[in-house]
Amino acid sequence: MIRELTYREAIASAIGDELEADPRTVFFGEDVGAAGGAFKSTVGLLERFGGERVRDTPISEQAIVGAAIGAAIAGLRPIAEIMFADFVGVCFDQIVNQLAKYRYMTAGQVRLPVTLRMANGAGAGFGAQHSQAAENWLINVPGLYLATPATAEDTYRILRTAVQCDDPVVVFEHKNLFGLKGTIDSTAPVLPVGKADVVRSGEHVTVVATQQMRHRAVEAAEELAAEGIHIEVIDPRWLTPFDDAAVVASLQKTSRLLVVQEGPAPGGWAGALVARLCAHHFELFDAPPRLLTSPFTPVPYSGVLEDAWLPSAPDVADCCRELLKY
Amino acid sequence: MTAVYEAQARCEDIWETLLDSMLRIRYFENEVKALFGSGLVRGSTHLCQGQEATVVGACSRLRPGDMMASTYRGHGAVLATGASPTAAFAEILGRDPGLCGGKGGSMHFTDLTHGAIGSNAIVGAHLPIAVGAAFGAQHLKSGAVSLAFTGDGSTNIGAFHEALNLAGIWKLPVVIVIENNHYGEYSPLAATTPISALVDRAKSYGIRGEVVDGNDVLAVRNVVGEAFDRARDGNGPTLIEADTYRFEGHSRSDPGKYRPPGELESWLARDPIERFADLLKEREIAGTEIVEAHRQQVGAEIAAALQAAKAAPEPQPERLYEDVIG
Known part of the structure; x- marks a missing residue:
């Protein structure tokens, strides 16, 4: 079935289609049922599937993640929601020491088909403890797939891929993108993990960006096109595994790289990508690879300050112009 | 005590299983101590000697399909499910045919074929997982129960409270047995915990609480049996505080010098194995010679298991x- 849905509605649609497809799938989290989710992204699921399969939990993130792990061991395919990605801080042990390592520590006796969803990112004025792009906290943890969908279409397909995956997947849903509209095809084939999307083709600069930054990169591309500069925008969609090959293929055309990351640079996927490409594909570069990130500060509340914290489309365009000076 | 449990307390049909299981753990850990002394155990290891009656009595109630989660002091609990001592030794030696292929080690004994879903090295972290396993069993209507052992020290960590609360509100078929050995690592309970009866924690989560002499294998078997029946009948979780003592220090680097003089001796006088042997003699179920024959037989079994494990291959580097994933 093909429908026009928002990013927010695509979430409920994907979860609903997975609950429909497999009776072993269950969904739980704080206020996901009766309230339809803090962001109204799970509206209607409780009414459709009942309280056995769509459950509200106490405000207990450790218990939520742990319950998903245990339920998976017992034979279910749980989808668990952490309301804001920032709350990874209160269940870090369950994600990092338990969920990610269970299969390895037991030499494969246990596999955990767990999907963890969480609302991610800045730009909506939630302040320092509700606005972080938390994906980099998990980037160096083996045993987790990490997905960062930027569109309604990708959110739908990635969520379905995640639930069907036999290993843990953490899906970051960007809260500043919930209103984006897209065309959802519920019969489209499952999206493979780790496949990037070349959002826009160009031959001058390769720009790699996720979620909100991907959209700002596209905005910059429009601005630059008027100047005769054509950038290629790549959305990796998954941070683990990362589609290095897609970026390498693009660099072969452009020889210039800009990586845009929401969040501070240290210990992030953007820096790691640049390091890998420099180590293995140094000969492809005609200019020093460039990182555009948030400053190394918490996310501020004030609209003026938060806007300054987030890389903007003009920032992306400026970086591309700089790269073309080489 | 109900009539049926009085009958089982007579134990004519089960005493050999209980005795052998306790002896198996005691002798297994004697060898682990020796292996550690010879430098063959990497990292550290945490012995449960003195606490055998608690794990053996509780695990004697497990049925196929039930699940048991334990702490890093988990050799006894996992062996009590019926896991192979050879595979357990091999795991401690880091060998390929170990319980976890040599990837887990002493603190992570896991054997799904016997329902042992994991030993956890993060204090209390297995409790949300055990509760999740109970949720899985409840959801699938499998009739299974989830059993978790946990230390007295874990009653002060957040995961314990989140887990009990979720178990209480969802009325899950989980039985949590606190192995109260009176020390959280090096600290006596009174120095870290403002209540002396840990079972009182149950009240605040609407969970039934029970106290049992953890060095009396039949008493543990009875109280856990009743708790399992309630859980299987849909009557929710039970928190059981088992009063016991570890004869050794926290880990092999701890000589236990913080113990007041005479304390260890008083507990050695309540050695669960010797108490059970005395009971068998008193009740004219098995005399000294018969028990001695069991000691010899289990001793020989453990010696053979160790020999087999020592001959087992190391894991291949690949x-x-x-x-990990995928």
Whole structure:
């Protein structure tokens, strides 16, 4: 079935289609049922599937993640929601020491088909403890797939891929993108993990960006096109595994790289990508690879300050112009 | 005590299983101590000697399909499910046919074929997982129960409270047995915990609480049996405080010098194995010679298991990369 849905509605649609497809799938989290989710992204699921399969939990993130792990061991395919990605801080042990390592520590006796969803990112004025792009906290943890969908279409397909995956997947849903509209095809084939999307083709600069930054990169591309500069925008969609090959293929055309990351640079996927490409594909570069990130500060509340914290489309365009000076 | 449990307390049909299981753990850990002394155990290891009656009595109630989660002091609990001592020794030696292929070690004994879903090295972290396993069993209407052992020290960590609360509100078929050995690592309970009866924690989560002499294998078997029946009948979880003592220090680097003089001796006088042997003699179920024959037989079994484990191959280097993800 093909429908026009928002990013927010695509979430409920994907979860609903997975609950429909497999009776072993269950969904739980704080206020996901009766309230339809803090962001109204799970509206209607409780009414459709009942309280056995769509459950509200106490405000207990450790218990939520742990319950998903245990339920998976017992034979279910749980989808668990952490309301804001920032709350990874209160269940870090369950994600990092338990969920990610269970299969390895037991030499494969246990596999955990767990999907963890969480609302991610800045730009909506939630302040320092509700606005972080938390994906980099998990980037160096083996045993987790990490997905960062930027569109309604990708959110739908990635969520379905995640639930069907036999290993843990953490899906970051960007809260500043919930209103984006897209065309959802519920019969489209499952999206493979780790496949990037070349959002826009160009031959001058390769720009790699996720979620909100991907959209700002596209905005910059429009601005630059008027100047005769054509950038290629790549959305990796998954941070683990990362589609290095897609970026390498693009660099072969452009020889210039800009990586845009929401969040501070240290210990992030953007820096790691640049390091890998420099180590293995140094000969492809005609200019020093460039990182555009948030400053190394918490996310501020004030609209003026938060806007300054987030890389903007003009920032992306400026970086591309700089790269073309080489 | 109900009539049926009085009958089982007579134990004519089960005493050999209980005795052998306790002896198996005691002798297994004697060898682990020796292996550690010879430098064959990497990292550390945490012995449960003195606490055998608690794990053996509780695990004697497990049925196929039930699940048991334990702490890093978990050799006894996992062996009590019926896991192979050879595979357990091999795991401690880091060998390929170990319980976890040599990837887990002493603190992570896991044997799904016997329902042992994991030993956890993060204090209390297995409790949300055990509760999740109970949720899985409840959801699938499998009739299974989830059993978790946990230390007295874990009653002060957040995961314990989140887990009990979720178990209480969802009325899950989980039985949590606190192995109260009176020390959280090096600290006596009174120095860290403002209540002396840990079972009182149950009240605040609407959970039934029970106290049992953890060095009396039949008493543990009875109280856990009743708790399992309630859980299987849909009557929710039970928190059981088992009063016991570890004869050794926290880990092999701890000589236990913080113990007041005479304390260890008083507990050695309540050695669960010797108490059970005395009971068998008193009740004219098995005399000294018969029990001695069991000691010899289990001793020989453990010696053979150790020999087999020592002859087992190391893991192939490529196993490093297996069972991470994908």
